[in-house]
Amino acid sequence: MSFDNVCKLLSEKYPDRFASWVLDTPQVSVEVLKTELSIEPIRADSVTLLRLEGQILHLEF
Numbered sequence: 001m002s003f004d005n006v007c008k009l010l011s012e013k014y015p016d017r018f019a020s021w022v023l024d025t026p027q028v029s030v031e032v033l034k035t036e037l038s039i040e041p042i043r044a045d046s047v048t049l050l051r052l053e054g055q056i057l058h059l060e061f
Contacts, residue, residue, distance in 0.1 A: 004061040005061075007059075008048065011032075011048045011050065011059055011061075012032055012048060015030040015031070015050050016029075016030040018050070019050050019052060019057055022057065023057070027052055027053075029052070029053050030050050030051065030052055031051040032048065032049070032050060032051075033049040033050070033051055033056070048060075
């Protein structure tokens with residue numbers, strides 16, 4: 001779907017704002033962790049992990 005690409009772009013370019021929106025709480029220290037999808041079985045186009053303070057936000061688009 002077309003919104004997948006937009007969500008992926010926003011989560012990687014503005015991770016603090018995206019995490020704040022998803023979690024509905026302010027996030028200031030957010031780091032994008034690079035991930036690679038294995039060849040089989042692929043169930044998502046993209047997986048993004050955002051490291052927050054004391055937790056990891058797992059996003060699949």
